[in-house]
Amino acid sequence: MRLKGKVAIVTGAAQGIGRAIALGMAREGAGVVVADFQGTKAKAVADELRALGAESLAVEVDVSQESSVKNLVDQVLRRFGRVDILVNDAGIYPRSPVVEMKEEDWDRVIDTNLGGNFLCSRAVVPSMRAQKSGRIISISSRIAHHGAKEGAHYAASKAGIIGFVKALARELGPDHITVNAICPGIADTALARGTQNEEALRGRLKNNPLGHALTAEDLVGPVLFLASDAASYITGQALNVNCGSSMH
Amino acid sequence: MTDVALISGGANGIGRAVSLKLAANGIFVVIADWEEAAAAEVRKTIVGAGGKAEVARVDVTKAGEVEAVVGGVLQRHGRVDILANIAGGSIHRKPIEEMSWQEWKEVLDVNLKGTFLFCRAVAPIMQRQSRGRIINTASNYGVTGSALRTPYSAAKAGVIAFSKSLALELAPYGVLVNVVAPGPTETARVMKNWTPEYIREREKQIPLGRHGRPDDLADAFYFLCSAESAWMTGQTLHVNGGLVMP
Numbered sequence: 001m002r003l004k005g006k007v008a009i010v011t012g013a014a015q016g017i018g019r020a021i022a023l024g025m026a027r028e029g030a031g032v033v034v035a036d037f038q039g040t041k042a043k044a045v046a047d048e049l050r051a052l053g054a055e056s057l058a059v060e061v062d063v064s065q066e067s068s069v070k071n072l073v074d075q076v077l078r079r080f081g082r083v084d085i086l087v088n089d090a091g092i093y094p095r096s097p098v099v100e101m102k103e104e105d106w107d108r109v110i111d112t113n114l115g116g117n118f119l120c121s122r123a124v125v126p127s128m129r130a131q132k133s134g135r136i137i138s139i140s141s142r143i144a145h146h147g148a149k150e151g152a153h154y155a156a157s158k159a160g161i162i163g164f165v166k167a168l169a170r171e172l173g174p175d176h177i178t179v180n181a182i183c184p185g186i187a188d189t190a191l192a193r194g195t196q197n198e199e200a201l202r203g204r205l206k207n208n209p210l211g212h213a214l215t216a217e218d219l220v221g222p223v224l225f226l227a228s229d230a231a232s233y234i235t236g237q238a239l240n241v242n243c244g245s246s247m248h
Numbered sequence: 249m250t251d252v253a254l255i256s257g258g259a260n261g262i263g264r265a266v267s268l269k270l271a272a273n274g275i276f277v278v279i280a281d282w283e284e285a286a287a288a289e290v291r292k293t294i295v296g297a298g299g300k301a302e303v304a305r306v307d308v309t310k311a312g313e314v315e316a317v318v319g320g321v322l323q324r325h326g327r328v329d330i331l332a333n334i335a336g337g338s339i340h341r342k343p344i345e346e347m348s349w350q351e352w353k354e355v356l357d358v359n360l361k362g363t364f365l366f367c368r369a370v371a372p373i374m375q376r377q378s379r380g381r382i383i384n385t386a387s388n389y390g391v392t393g394s395a396l397r398t399p400y401s402a403a404k405a406g407v408i409a410f411s412k413s414l415a416l417e418l419a420p421y422g423v424l425v426n427v428v429a430p431g432p433t434e435t436a437r438v439m440k441n442w443t444p445e446y447i448r449e450r451e452k453q454i455p456l457g458r459h460g461r462p463d464d465l466a467d468a469f470y471f472l473c474s475a476e477s478a479w480m481t482g483q484t485l486h487v488n489g490g491l492v493m494p
Binding site for chain 1: 475485
């Protein structure tokens with residue numbers, strides 16, 4: 001139980017990687033806030049966590065809206081009185097070639113994937129600073145380094161996360177708050193399934209040196225490591241969890 | 249079955265901390281080091297704490313010695329699950345015009361060739377097992393470079409590229425190869441060269457405000473030996489308090 005007594009907010013926790021991380025944190029003894037745009041699904045995940053014996057709270061949030069993020073963190077502080085870990089996982093991935101990309105789509109992706117990191121991190125920093133400890137872990141992507149056809153906004157947002165993480169790590173280091181990113185390779189999740197057909201996805205999932213199709217569960221170990229005391233001297237880094245598909 | 253770990257440079261500094269950490273987690277540790285007395289001390293500490301370890305004397309730059317150590321481990325234990333190549337050091341710090349060919353070779357041999365020799369000797373065993381973890385040691389200087397450390401920086405950059413290549417070669421066998429890149433770490437050997445002013449000055453450059461400790465590194469090595477990192481290969485984990493964010 002490496003996270004006993006800690007309180008974690010996981011955005012995008014209603015499904016996929018976020019949900020797996022929320023379950024992993026609960027197994028390690030943390031109280032977990034399931035924060036997601038999909039309120040009903042978030043409640044169902046919070047119920048699952050309680051069934052595991054964890055304290056849990058579901059909050060419906062749009063991470064691209066300042067007032068919504070404020071409401072999230074207010075609710076967490078009212079209920080738990082502290083935030084030890086923030087996992088920024090909420091993200092969207094609509095597909096479109098650049099020449100056809102609508103400005104609204106560009107804004108929505110950048111505001112959600114990258115802006116959400118800014119708003120959620122800014123909102124939890126005062127609480128972490130006050131206790132002189134904290135962990136911020138942002139889910140970037142292999143695409144940050146590699147790019148993706150019909151995903152220029154997504155690639156820009158995920159690369160932006162890495163720059164943001166490095167800058168924030170420098171700002172928060174003196175308060176013993178670490179800030180790191182995880183860059184997953186393509187994983188078998190609802191988000192990935194929404195971006196391509198089944199056959200194409202199946203082919204791509206195992207197309208890596210280890211020949212393994214990543215699942216959401218496979219990302220949990222590295223996130224728990226970064227959240228634990230074992231990683232207290234690691235900050236400003238982006239960990240690639242991609243079966244060797246890129247070694248940036 | 250108990251996992252068997254071979255740790256080059258396991259007698260001192262970061263290597264010692266890794267030996268203790270792995271042993272504390274139930275792994276049989278072979279402390280391979282040329283400082284036999286220090287290695288024996290580490291073994292004593294491990295056994296005293298209820299762990300299991302043995303000592304193997306080795307000069308990592310000598311192919312014959314490396315092969316003999318690996319052969320001996322295979323004979324006694326029948327397997328090698330983890331190889332951590334930690335033996336190394338910057339050794340000579342001086343401007344390039346004063347760096348002799350001999351000194352250059354000495355630094356390249358202990359940091360890069362030693363890693364190659366151990367990997368070459370252990371890889372066939374891990375391939376047969378269809379299982380294994382190799383963790384090599386680089387340095388932040390392998391990414392940033394460092395004045396007066398031209399051979400060391402070259403060797404450590406070499407370790408990173410070597411490890412990526414080996415990761416690709418061994419991936420079909422399920423054998424993972426990763427790198428830990430320490431920043432400046434408080435080991436007895438390097439601290440001899442650090443004045444209090446130097447320490448204070450550099451701490452200001454490190455976002456987390458302190459130098460690394462051998463235990464910080466041991467945690468990272470253990471992570472890369474554990475099931476939690478099962479889908480990472482060819483990667484470099486920088487443990488430096490935020491000093492370098494490549």
